[in-house]
Amino acid sequence: AQSVAQPEDQVNVAEGNPLTVKCTYSVSGNPYLFWYVQYPNRGLQFLLKYITGDNLVKGSYGFEAEFNKSQTSFHLKKPSALVSDSALYFCAVRDMDSNYQLIWGAGTKLIIKP
């Protein structure tokens, strides 16, 4: 069965420092991977996706993600964190066994401290 894991419930980063939010996946076949962000009392917003091609994917708000096939990872990164980046981040993978519906990680709370 397809699955996705976000091993950290919370990540704390000082403003201006680089940030990484981790995601690992397990799929049969080629992975379709996504990152979404959720601000308080709001719905999720799409950040970026990996379907094929370059392993480094660039997305909204200065975020990027690195696809690593050998480590089955898709970590979200940003070179310099902003306080406004504080939010809940979700990784998701397409489930080829369930009509290509998304399987979601449990989410990682990112806290950026001034």
Added chain:
Amino acid sequence: NAGVTQTPKFRILKIGQSMTLQCAQDMNHNYMYWYRQDPGMGLKLIYYSVGAGITDKGEVPNGYNVSRSTTEDFPLRLELAAPSQTSVYFCASSYSQSSSYNSPLHFGNGTRLTVT
């Protein structure tokens, strides 16, 4: 640009009551989804629809029903509310062609439901 609109934003139900969560999108998306979000659990798919007149069960459909009579609307019905249905419910939509699974989902702002 309304996007995906969900109503109501909050609701408190007594056990056994019924209600309908409304969802409408104005982007002419063919796919629509209902998810529930519980703390530390990510999102669980309740039902989805690939177009008007077509619906299918997701991962956690028990206790819920849906209909899709138009492209724009996708209401979620709770017939006999139970405390286990206390959650935040999100509606989402996307435009997907049969050979493409790349389209991002557009989410509403959610309905926070408490069943007591």
